Amino acid sequence: MKSGRSQRVLPGFGLSLGITCTYLSLIVLLPLATIFARTTDLSWAAFWSTVTNPRVLASYRVTFGTSFIAAVVNTVFGLLVAWVLVRYRFPGRRLVDALVDLPFALPTAVAGIALTTLYASNGWIGQYLEPLGIKVAYTSLGITVALIFIGLPFVVRTVQPVLDDLEVEVEEAAASLGARRWQTFSRVVFPTVAPALLTGFALAFARAIGEYGSVVFISGNMPMKTEIVPLLIITKLEQYDYPGATAVAVVMLVASFLLLLTINLLQWAARRRMATSS
């Protein structure tokens, strides 16, 4: 790739690039472009008043607030789970490792009804929380619980390979220089893992703000209180308020793309750091 390949030896460039570009245009780009084109149906003032309507604002608060808390919880426990899986040996470790991917594989609707039943006031967990005055199902706490479920593998699977690659010699050096275990962790291990942890956080957060299936059952869907943005979009679509749905969707798309950009920059920075350090 760097030098010496003056011309293409391998065949199939035109064919494969042709298939890729045609397919992407038809299935991904044209449909996505429609949504931006559709916003031109609205005047700027109408667009602005739609996306800043109190009910819409409340739904941003619910979606971004619960997604943020869920992503923070996932970051803490994701690091713990990754650490335990990489560093310790205990019976059933491989099974647990495989199970971490369950949220990727389980259809979101199934996760949604299972979590709702679990945390309802007569559910396996809900019945013990109810006397304590903690209501989970049909509150924003419930939304957070569903988003924690959905986001967990993102953090674990981003942090795990970095922990795996961490050289024990570095920790040994820190220890032989007199660092306590906690110091070694906070000054040596953590800074190395931090970029991956941040990427995992961003991935979990990005997934959470768009999530629908697992949340819609447990959220209760009360406008102004527990209504998430994706549900609001569906409600608008069902009322044939296409311009309104499009306007809100564009705001969410822009937020998602900005997050995607941040994630790519984070990963690029992490790769560069790895390259310069080695």
Next chain:
Amino acid sequence: MTSIAVPRPATTAPRAIARATGESRPVRWVLITIALAFLAFTLVLPLALVFSQAFSKGFSVYWQAITEPDALSAAKLTLLIAAVAVPVNVVFGVAAAWCITKFDFPGKNVLITLIDLPFAVSPVISGMIFVLLYGAHGWFGAWLTEHDIKIIFAVPGIILATTFITSPFVARELIPLMQEQGTDEEEAAIVLGAGGWQTFFRVTLPNIKWGLLYGLILCNARAMGEFGAVSVVSGHIRGQTNTLPLHVEILYNEYAFAASFAVASVLTLLALVTLALKTLVEWYQRRSAHDLAETKSTPERMAA
């Protein structure tokens, strides 16, 4: 705790290092317990609940719920969707990975980002874009009505939305894998007189088969389980545009909980099979990577 952590001069006695690079036994067990308790609450309990609820009204109710005509037609539709979306995305994924990893051309990074794009889009919005294009009030809506073609609230719309959602899975898996493998083997095959397809099927495919299978498994799980996007374009017509996940929702909203969880348990089983296959493929992948490393370590023989 304090007895262990008596500050010592920086001796390099091996035992001191072992203690300092690993946690003490109690700390280790506390960490493992917290992690496992967290996973038990978030992952294992929901899993156990699905099966317990599914059989709560007995086996006959369970059997009836998964064999009634509506459930069967939902299962058939789910299989049909996967049967279209998965092969199409395998072809796309292989083509995309081939042009990105075997050639240099301007705009390659943009292309990689565009392939990833559907991952960043909310499922609800993924369904909505097809409503805006092909729905009754959509861009092609009038033309489609005129020609009596139904896409939205019909099977083609569900397939389109699912294809959109699952399009990155195979490409994403293959691109890093094929990048790592480089182009040497293919170039050698071509130089030795093999045709393009021959090279692909005899050289490339055996090298990427585990990665391809891995992407295919994930793609299939998502195609069968997708809810948000499908829910927007389906119209929820029983027996016609109802997939298994949508059927779960309908039963649940009708308070037919046991039946709903019965159908959900079928999907859960699918998820568990997916996880098992995935773990198996990872194992094979590691093994073949290991074999590859061994053959690569004797370049003299190959060069001669």
